[in-house]
Amino acid sequence: xKKTVYVVLVLGFVTAVAAPLNxxxxxxxxxxxxxxxxTKIISPIVDKEKTQADKIREKESADAFKEAYKVLMHPxxxxxxxxxxxxxxxxxxxIHTQNVTRGKDGKGVYAMKCSNCHQKENTxxxxxxxxNPNWHLPPANMKMVFQGKTPAQLAAQFKDRKLTGKxxxxxLHHVEEDxxxxxxxxxxxxxxxxxxxxxxxxxxxxxxxxxGAVIPK
Amino acid sequence: VLRDTLEMTGTKFGCGMAQxxxxxxxxxxxxIRSCITPVARAAGQEIKTIEALSEDxxxxxxxxxxxxxDVPQCGYCQSGQLMAAAVLLKxxxxxxxxDIDLGMSGNxxxxxxxxxxxxxxxxxxxxx
Numbered sequence: 001x002k003k004t005v006y007v008v009l010v011l012g013f014v015t016a017v018a019a020p021l022n023x024x025x026x027x028x029x030x031x032x033x034x035x036x037x038x039t040k041i042i043s044p045i046v047d048k049e050k051t052q053a054d055k056i057r058e059k060e061s062a063d064a065f066k067e068a069y070k071v072l073m074h075p076x077x078x079x080x081x082x083x084x085x086x087x088x089x090x091x092x093x094x095i096h097t098q099n100v101t102r103g104k105d106g107k108g109v110y111a112m113k114c115s116n117c118h119q120k121e122n123t124x125x126x127x128x129x130x131x132n133p134n135w136h137l138p139p140a141n142m143k144m145v146f147q148g149k150t151p152a153q154l155a156a157q158f159k160d161r162k163l164t165g166k167x168x169x170x171x172l173h174h175v176e177e178d179x180x181x182x183x184x185x186x187x188x189x190x191x192x193x194x195x196x197x198x199x200x201x202x203x204x205x206x207x208x209x210x211x212g213a214v215i216p217k
Numbered sequence: 218v219l220r221d222t223l224e225m226t227g228t229k230f231g232c233g234m235a236q237x238x239x240x241x242x243x244x245x246x247x248x249i250r251s252c253i254t255p256v257a258r259a260a261g262q263e264i265k266t267i268e269a270l271s272e273d274x275x276x277x278x279x280x281x282x283x284x285x286x287d288v289p290q291c292g293y294c295q296s297g298q299l300m301a302a303a304v305l306l307k308x309x310x311x312x313x314x315x316d317i318d319l320g321m322s323g324n325x326x327x328x329x330x331x332x333x334x335x336x337x338x339x340x341x342x343x344x345x
Contacts, residue, residue: 097236098323110308110320111248111301117235123253129235 061211067196068204069151069216074194076184080137081146087137088147091192106137122188130188132180155208155215168209176202218256219266227267227296231325238324241297242266248304267296275306275341282341290328298324302338311342 071077079088085102086095103109108116118135122128138144142165146154157163158171166174175181185198194201208214219228219242228251231239235250242251243265244258270276279302289295298321305312305320312320317335326334 098238099318100323101319110316111241111304112320112323113247116241116247116249116323117253119253119255119258123235125234127234129253 057211058214061208061214062216064204064207064211065155065214065216066151068201068208069154071184071194071196071201072146072154073149074184074192076187076191076194077181078146080180081144082137083145083147085140093147102137102140102143104140106139107135122186125189127190128188130183130191132183134180136180151216155213159213159215168213172202172206172209175205219251225266225268229293229296231294231297236325237294237297238301239294239297241300241324243300243304246304246307248301265300267300270299270303275303278341278344279303279306279337282337282344286333286337286340288330288333288337290326290330294324294326294328295330298326298330298334302334302341305338306342310345312338 072081075088075091075093079090079093082088084095087100087102088094089096098112100112100114101109103113108114114135114137117129119129119131120133121131123131142163144157144164149157159168161167164171182198185193187193196204219225220230228242229239230252231237233252235253238250240250240252241248243249243263244254245263246265265272271280276299279299283289283295283299288298301321301324305316309316309320314335317338321331321334321338
C-alpha cells in the first residue's frame with residue numbers, strides 16, 4: 001500500500017514538473033539552456049587561453065605606457081602641456097615669467113607671442129630661451145593637458161580623438177617625428193633632459209599602442 | 218646692431234635675455250626682443266624701431282596719449298612699452314584691462330609706471 005502511494009506521488013510530481021514543457025514557448029528554454037551549458041563546457045578553456053595571452057599583452061601595453069609617462073610628465077614635455085593657459089618653465093615647472101598666455105592658436109597674444117623671444121634654434125647661454133621654428137602650446141580648443149594627470153587619465157586622454165584631434169597613429173607620429181617633441185632632448189643650457197632617450201620613449205609609446213593602448217590601472 | 222652700428226639709440230638694451238622688454242622692436246609687425254634676435258632672422262625683413270613709431274596713426278595716438286598722461290619716469294623702458302602697446306592696439310583696437318595685462322606684462326618698468334601705461338593705452342584707443 002505504502003509502495004503504491006509512493007509510486008503515485010512520484011508519478012504525480014514528475015507529471016506536474018513536466019507539464020509546463022508541453023507549452024510551445026517553454027520548449028525552447030531547455031534548448032537554449034542546453035546551448036548555454038555546451039558553451040560553458042567549451043568556453044572556459046578558450047577564454048582561459050585567450051585571457052592569459054591577453055593579460056600578458058595588456059600588462060606589457062600598460063607597463064610601456066607607465067614608462068612613457070615618466071617622460072610625458074617630465075618638465076621638458078609637461079611644461080608645454082599645462083593645466084592652465086600659461087606655459088611653465090624650468091625643472092620646477094613654475095609659471096612662465098612675464099605671465100605669457102596661450103592665445104587661440106597656442107602661440108601667444110599681442111606683444112607676447114612665443115616667437116617674439118623663442119628663435120628658430122636655442123639661444124646660446126645658460127637658461128636662455130630654447131628655440132624651434134614652430135614654438136607653441138597646444139591651441140585653446142585642444143589643450144592636451146598633461147599637468148596633474150594620472151597615467152590612467154593621460155592614457156584615456158590620448159585615446160579620445162575628440163580631445164586630441166589625432167588618431168593614435170598620428171599621435172605616434174607626433175611623438176616620433178615632431179621637432180618640438182624632439183626638442184625636449186636638446187633643451188639648451190641649464191635644463192635637464194627626460195629620463196629616457198627619445199628612441200626609448202618613442203619605442204615605449206609605440207609598444208603601448210601596438211599592444212592595445214591599454215589604460216593602466 | 219641697432220644702437221652701435223645704425224646709431225638708432227631709441228631702442229634700449231636691458232637684460233640681454235628677453236626678460237624685460239626694453240629692447241622691443243617690430244619684425245614684420247610683431248613685437249620681438251631685439252636683444253636676442255639674430256641678425257640673420259632680420260635679413261630681408263621689415264624692422265621698425267621707436268624712431269619710426271609716429272609713421273602710422275596708432276603710433277601718433279600713442280605718443281600723444283603718452284605725453285598727455287605723462288607716463289615716463291626714468292624713461293628707460295618706455296620705447297619698449299610703446300612698441301608693445303602699438304602691437305596691442307593694432308590687434309585689439311579697444312583693449313580691456315585684461316587685454317592690456319596680457320599684452321604688456323612682458324615689459325617691465327622699474328619705476329612702476331604701469332597704471333599710467335594702462336591709462337595711456339586706453340586714451341590712445343579712444344582717440345580715433
